[in-house]
Amino acid sequence: xxxxxxxxxxxxxxxxxxxxxxxxxxxxxxxxxxxxxxxxxxxxxxxxxxxxxxxxxxxxxxxxxxxxxxxxxxxxxxxxxxxxxxxxxxxxxxxxxxxxxxxxxxxxxxxxxxxxxxxxxxxxxxxxxx
Amino acid sequence: xxxxxxxxxxxxxxxxxxxxxxxxxxxxxxxxxxxxxxxxxxxxxxxxxxxxxxxxxxxxxxxxxxxxxxxxxxxxxxxxxxxxxxxxxxxxxxxxxxxxxxxxxxxxxxxxxxxxxxxxxxxxxxxxxxxxxxxxxxxxxxxxxxxxxxxxxxxxxxxxxxxxxxxxxxxxxxxxxxxxxxxxxxxxxxxxxxxxxxxxxxxxxxxxxxxxxxxxxxxxxxxxxxxxxxxxxxxxxxxxxxxxxxxxxxxxxxxxxxxxxxxxxxxxxxxxxxxxxxxxxxxxxxxxx
Numbered sequence: 001x002x003x004x005x006x007x008x009x010x011x012x013x014x015x016x017x018x019x020x021x022x023x024x025x026x027x028x029x030x031x032x033x034x035x036x037x038x039x040x041x042x043x044x045x046x047x048x049x050x051x052x053x054x055x056x057x058x059x060x061x062x063x064x065x066x067x068x069x070x071x072x073x074x075x076x077x078x079x080x081x082x083x084x085x086x087x088x089x090x091x092x093x094x095x096x097x098x099x100x101x102x103x104x105x106x107x108x109x110x111x112x113x114x115x116x117x118x119x120x121x122x123x124x125x126x127x128x129x130x
Numbered sequence: 131x132x133x134x135x136x137x138x139x140x141x142x143x144x145x146x147x148x149x150x151x152x153x154x155x156x157x158x159x160x161x162x163x164x165x166x167x168x169x170x171x172x173x174x175x176x177x178x179x180x181x182x183x184x185x186x187x188x189x190x191x192x193x194x195x196x197x198x199x200x201x202x203x204x205x206x207x208x209x210x211x212x213x214x215x216x217x218x219x220x221x222x223x224x225x226x227x228x229x230x231x232x233x234x235x236x237x238x239x240x241x242x243x244x245x246x247x248x249x250x251x252x253x254x255x256x257x258x259x260x261x262x263x264x265x266x267x268x269x270x271x272x273x274x275x276x277x278x279x280x281x282x283x284x285x286x287x288x289x290x291x292x293x294x295x296x297x298x299x300x301x302x303x304x305x306x307x308x309x310x311x312x313x314x315x316x317x318x319x320x321x322x323x324x325x326x327x328x329x330x331x332x333x334x335x336x337x338x339x340x341x342x343x344x345x346x347x348x349x350x351x352x353x354x355x356x357x358x359x360x361x362x363x364x365x366x367x368x369x370x371x372x373x374x375x376x377x378x379x380x381x382x383x384x385x386x387x388x389x390x391x392x393x394x395x396x397x398x399x400x401x402x403x404x405x406x407x408x409x410x411x412x413x414x415x416x417x418x419x
Binding site: 004007008009010011024025026029036037038039040042048062063064066073075077078 | 168171172174175176178179182219221280281284337338339340341342346347350354358361
C-alpha cells in the first residue's frame with residue numbers, strides 16, 4: 001500500500017507501507033491494504049508507519065487522513081519526524097495550545113483543552129516532559 | 131554638445147547601474163528557483179486538501195446545516211479584500227498590477243452600494259492602496275521581517291481573518307495575489323475564500339466513510355482551508371515577485387547596455403571632432419606662416 005505524508009510546506013514521506021497507525025480524532029486506527037475508504041480528522045499524536053524497510057514514526061498535529069484500498073494519504077497541518085521533535089518543539093506547541101485554550105470562547109474550550117491533553121500524551125509517549 | 135569629460139562620467143555611471151541591475155537579476159533568478167521549489171512542494175497538500183474538501187462541500191453545500199464558512203452569512207453587504215503584494219519594489223508592474231485589480235474590484239463593489247474593507251499584506255501594496263482607499267483600510271500584515279514565508283505566517287493571517295468573520299465584520303472575503311505562470315507572465319488574480327467556493331469534487335467522495343462525521347470534518351477542515359489557500363497564494367506571490375523582478379531587471383540591464391553603446395558612439399564622435407578641430411588649427415597656422 002502506498003503511503004504519503006504531506007504537510008503544507010513539503011512532502012515528508014512517500015513510501016510503500018504494510019500498515020499505518022493513525023491518531024484519528026475519535027481514536028487510533030490502523031490502515032492496512034484493502035481498508036474501506038475512510039476519511040478521518042487527526043488529533044495531535046504519533047503516526048506510525050510500518051513498511052518493508054522498518055518502522056517510521058512521525059508526530060502530527062491537526063489535519064486529516066484519506067484511506068483507500070490502495071493508498072493512505074495523511075495531510076497534516078504540522079508534521080515532524082519523531083527524531084526531530086525535541087523538548088523545545090513540544091514546549092512551543094504546548095504553550096501555543098494552552099494559550100489558545102485560555103483565550104477560547106466557551107463553545108471551544110473543551111476541544112482546545114483536549115488538544116492540550118493530546119499534546120501532553122504525545123510528550124509522554126516520546127519520553128519528554130510535558 | 132556636452133564635453134568629453136561629461137560624457138565619460140555619464141558612461142561610467144550607466145555602466146555601474148548596469149552592474150547593479152545585472153546583480154539584482156541574478157539574485158532574483160536564484161530566489162525565484164527557491165520560491166518555485168517551495169511552491170511546488172506545497173502543491174500536493176493543497177491539491178489533495180481541495181479535492182477532499184470539494185467532495186465534502188458539494189455533498190453539503192445545499193443543506194441548511196452547512197457551516198457559515200461554506201454557505202456564507204446570507205448577506206453580501208460587506209466585502210473584505212485581502213491584498214497581497216511584495217515588501218519591496220523594483221519588480222516591474224508586479225505590485226501596481228495587483229493594486230490596480232484590487233482598486234477596480236473595490237470600485238465595482240462601491241458602485242453596487244457595498245461596503246468595502248481592505249487588509250494588505252506587503253508594504254508596497256499598503257502604500258498604493260492607502261493612497262486611494264485610505265478610509266477603507268482596516269489592517270496590515272507586516273512580513274518584512276520574514277525571510278521565507280512559512281505556513282505559520284499564513285495561519286496567523288487566517289486566524290485574524292476568521293476572527294473578523296466570527297464577530298461579523300464582513301460577509302465575503304476575496305484574496306488578491308499574482309498567480310505565477312512563468313518568468314515573463316504573472317497574472318493578478320482575485321480569489322474568493324469566504325464563503326468557500328470549490329470546484330465539484332470527484333464523485334468517488336460519496337464512497338468514503340467519515341470519522342467522526344461529515345459535518346464535524348467539514349467544520350474542522352474549513353478554517354484550515356482558509357489558511358491553506360492563503361499559504362498557497364503567498365507562495366505563488368513570492369514566486370511571481372521574483373519572476374517579475376527578474377524580467378524587469380533583465381530589461382533594465384539591456385536598456386543600460388544600449389545606452390552605453392549610444393553614449394560611446396557620441397563620445398567617440400566628439401573626440402574625433404576635437405582632433406579634427408586641432409588639426410585644422412595646426413594646418414591653418416602653418417599656412418599662415
